[in-house]
């Protein structure tokens with residue numbers, strides 16, 4: 001498969017990014033003010049739009065051949081709210097709504113209204129624009145910024161550091177699995193290691209290993225926490241364990 005072209009933001013994100021994910025409030029992590037991976041690039045078709053729901057927001061994702069980059073629009077046409085993800089990428093390479101055929105450029109600008117009388121310019125109205133979200137690609141994934149688009153370029157993408165350091169040194173199991181529950185339920189489950197001896201008995205767990213999980217919190221703040229568990233899992237047979245939780249994932 002051909003390697004996808006590198007897509008960058010107008011202001012490239014670097015280690016010098018000035019803004020932390022989570023917004024400017026030091027006490028509260030705003031989950032919208034962060035980059036989220038939504039698809040492996042290898043799974044994305046370029047000849048049709050598709051849908052994704054991010055933090056409750058329905059999105060239409062599509063390949064903009066003119067700009068050679070991925071686009072994320074609110075999945076709701078500014079005309080009569082039809083889902084743009086059910087439309088098509090037309091012959092001009094624009095996203096076309098399935099209901100009345102309005103078409104949109106990658107920046108969200110309405111380009112054409114087929115029913116419009118000659119000489120009128122309703123497509124130039126601001127309210128005819130589709131709402132767009134910033135996108136970026138990194139480590140084989142498409143990322144979308146869910147918050148204020150003006151903050152996107154300054155907010156670092158949550159990259160996996162060892163992959164950055166040695167991209168060819170790892171085998172990435174790039175499977176994507178939809179789970180029928182929300183992210184917070186999954187998150188609670190993953191950081192709750194005390195369930196493993198019972199839920200996963202005879203696979204990765206053993207009921208005989210159930211015991212106290214005495215995690216010493218080393219640091220904690222808006223961005224997450226770090227802890228140390230002296231005994232570690234399986235009653236110490238695997239040594240101690242360090243835990244680092246990075247909000248919001």
Ligand code: FES
Pocket residue numbers: 077078079080081082097098099100101102
């Ligand atoms: S609802 Fe999209 S063109 Fe009418």
